[in-house]
Amino acid sequence: MPKTYYCWRCKMPIPFLTRDEWEQVHPLLVTDFERIKSHRLKDGETLSSAIAALRHGACERYAQITGFAETNPNALWHHHLDIYGPECPACGHLFRTPKASFCANCGWRAGHIHIDWMEISSLDDFYRRVFRQMEAPAWHGANLDALYDSWVTGGICPTGPPFEFRFTSQIADARLPAGVAGVILETAGRSVAENGGTIKIAEAP
Numbered sequence: 001m002p003k004t005y006y007c008w009r010c011k012m013p014i015p016f017l018t019r020d021e022w023e024q025v026h027p028l029l030v031t032d033f034e035r036i037k038s039h040r041l042k043d044g045e046t047l048s049s050a051i052a053a054l055r056h057g058a059c060e061r062y063a064q065i066t067g068f069a070e071t072n073p074n075a076l077w078h079h080h081l082d083i084y085g086p087e088c089p090a091c092g093h094l095f096r097t098p099k100a101s102f103c104a105n106c107g108w109r110a111g112h113i114h115i116d117w118m119e120i121s122s123l124d125d126f127y128r129r130v131f132r133q134m135e136a137p138a139w140h141g142a143n144l145d146a147l148y149d150s151w152v153t154g155g156i157c158p159t160g161p162p163f164e165f166r167f168t169s170q171i172a173d174a175r176l177p178a179g180v181a182g183v184i185l186e187t188a189g190r191s192v193a194e195n196g197g198t199i200k201i202a203e204a205p
């Protein structure tokens, strides 16, 4: 199944092909570009008018797989997952290369904890998001005492403390029980006071 991610080149969400799917599309793409090339040589057309004049097997196969009607076969070269890294645990965009150690979209890297209050839809969602960023062990408790243990006492998560905390948007935007966001912020401050690291609190533009 293809998965949709934001494409930073196309500046929109796009379905990305898995390796198996790409192996079905890639040979068609090679053939399509041979046809585009000979069409251009014959008629002296520009690349874009040659692309517009022809049918493209790769686009048709891509549409069958993804349901997305791509008209430009050129874009398919970068719409498969193998050339990217993992999904950013903070913002969900793809790392731009397999070897990238940080997210070019949000700046997250191992040891960072980014919380955008506006995106938190529930207390469970908060824990899911921070656990992913912390690489929390499966047995990590989803409660504020357990969070204190891993952020302040330490020795539980491989990524820290110290942590680089970043909080954006207004606390009031988080759909959390009353008072919880304040305790989370205090715990982050305590983590930095005792273990080092940084805490940045910025409102989203």
Ligand SMILES: [Zn+2]
Residues within 6 Å of the ligand: 007, 008, 009, 010, 011, 014, 075, 078, 079
């Ligand atoms: Zn793209």
Ligand SMILES: [Zn+2]
Residues within 6 Å of the ligand: 088, 089, 090, 091, 092, 093, 103, 104, 105, 106, 107, 108
């Ligand atoms: Zn990110």
